[in-house]
Amino acid sequence: MNEIIKHIDEAAEYLKSRIPCIPQTAIILGSGLGKLADAIDDATIIPYGEIPHFKVSTAIGHKGNLIFGRLNGKSVMAMQGRFHYYEGYTMQEVTFPVRVMSRIGVERLLVSNAAGGINPDFGVGDLMIITDHISFMPNPLIGKNIDEMGVRFPDMTNVYSTALRNKAKETAAKMGLTLREGVYVAETGPSYETRAEYRMFRLLGGDAVGMSTVPEVTVARHCGMEIFGMSVISNCAKDLGENCQNDGDDVVKAADKAADKMTEIFKSLV
Ligand code: HPA
Numbered sequence: 289m290n291e292i293i294k295h296i297d298e299a300a301e302y303l304k305s306r307i308p309c310i311p312q313t314a315i316i317l318g319s320g321l322g323k324l325a326d327a328i329d330d331a332t333i334i335p336y337g338e339i340p341h342f343k344v345s346t347a348i349g350h351k352g353n354l355i356f357g358r359l360n361g362k363s364v365m366a367m368q369g370r371f372h373y374y375e376g377y378t379m380q381e382v383t384f385p386v387r388v389m390s391r392i393g394v395e396r397l398l399v400s401n402a403a404g405g406i407n408p409d410f411g412v413g414d415l416m417i418i419t420d421h422i423s424f425m426p427n428p429l430i431g432k433n434i435d436e437m438g439v440r441f442p443d444m445t446n447v448y449s450t451a452l453r454n455k456a457k458e459t460a461a462k463m464g465l466t467l468r469e470g471v472y473v474a475e476t477g478p479s480y481e482t483r484a485e486y487r488m489f490r491l492l493g494g495d496a497v498g499m500s501t502v503p504e505v506t507v508a509r510h511c512g513m514e515i516f517g518m519s520v521i522s523n524c525a526k527d528l529g530e531n532c533q534n535d536g537d538d539v540v541k542a543a544d545k546a547a548d549k550m551t552e553i554f555k556s557l558v
Contacts, residue, residue, distance in 0.1 A: 292380065292387075293436055295341040299384075300391040302340050307332055307356045307365075310393040313558045314386075315359075315366040316504060318401035320543025321520065322351050322368045324551045331357035336369075341384065346375050354385075362558040365394065372500055374478035379428035383507040390437060390511035396452075397508040398554055402543040403498035403519035404481065404534070406490045407470055410521050412542050415460075415550060416468040417453050418517035421502050422494055424475040428503045429510055438510035447509050452516035452557055459556035465549060470495025472519055474502035480534040486525035496521060516557055520546040 304310070317324055325331070336342040336352040344352050353368040371382045386397065405414065433440045453469075460467040473489045475481075477499030481489070489497050496519045508515050522542035523534055 290432070290434070293434055296384070296387045296391050298340045299342060299388045303334070303354070303388065303392055306334060309363050311356060311363045311365040312394065313362065313364045313396040313398060314389045314394045315364060315398045315554060316370050316400065317366055317368050318370065318399075318500060318520070318543065320402055320522070320540040321400045321547050321550060323544070323547045324554060325353070325355050325366050325368045327551050327555065328355050328357040328359050328364065328366060331355050343371055343377055343381050343384075359558050360555040364558050365389065370500060370504070373425060373476050373503065374499055379426055379430070379503055382503045383428045386504045386507045387434070387437065387511065390508070390513060394513070396514040397504070397516070398557055399501050399504060399515070399517045400550060400554070401498045401501045401517075401519050402522040402539050403472060403496035404486070405496055405521040405524040405526075406473070406486050407468070407495040408526050410468055410495065410524060412521055412524055412527075413546050414468050414521040415465070415546060415553070416470050416472075416496055416519040416521060417456055418448055418472045418501070418519060419453070419469050420448065421472045421474060421505065422492060423502045423506075424473065425502055428507050438512060442510045444506070444509060447505060447515055449514045449516055452514065455557055456516065456518070456553050459553050463549070463552060468495070468521070472501060472517065473497040475499060481525070483525070483528060486528075490525070518550060518553065520550060
């Protein structure tokens with residue numbers, strides 16, 4: 289058996305031994321968005337350090353726990369803190385938890401992140417449904433294909449579920465909340481963009497830019513999961529100038545403020 293699948297299975301078996309039932313939905317909580325975890329009832333909290341072959345998360349605004357429990361009455365699991373490529377992990381390490389989720393039987397992935405707004409209509413605190421993405425990151429599927437999990441050349445034309453996007457829009461309408469929709473551009477970070485780079489990403493068709501999400505989504509797609517993604521716009525390219533610069537702490541604060549609205553949307557999707 290190949291080494292990666294052996295590690296995935298060891299982590300999956302360990303988790304199965306610790307949880308009362310298999311969640312259908314997994315949620316990845318981005319920078320500053322970890323407090324959705326507080327809405328999970330009957331939580332079993334498993335620190336990453338206790339799970340075989342899991343890494344620990346070092347990024348600001350990211351704890352390092354898997355949380356199993358019920359959200360809106362449904363069995364879910366949440367990653368409170370994700371692994372970023374810019375932390376120095378390999379793409380295999382960044383996406384390892386998604387493979388484990390799939391192996392324990394999770395069928396749906398909801399992903400969140402904090403992102404820089406490059407659509408000039410967007411403002412800080414807006415929530416954007418991800419309709420599609422453009423990646424400037426290495427592809428996590430490079431290397432020997434894990435045939436047990438998916439095909440060598442997965443389709444990427446309809447990655448973000450139309451049904452889940454429509455459901456999110458319905459929920460937002462009931463809440464009286466305006467949702468944005470758009471294309472997420474992924475780059476490695478950890479430096480933020482220059483002003484010229486923000487302009488370039490806009491020209492290429494992007495609406496928001498961030499340093500995560502696409503690796504996990506690519507692997508989730510490879511495993512055949514249903515996928516939904518949402519960005520909290522935590523800073524805007526149009527606001528940057530002599531007196532306003534990007535700052536990681538401001539990004540986390542802006543995401544934290546929007547976390548309650550995002551929690552309501554995610555609750556309706558599980
Ligand atoms: N660029 C890249 N990643 C980000 C940004 C940004 O402006 N804001 C939050 N994550």
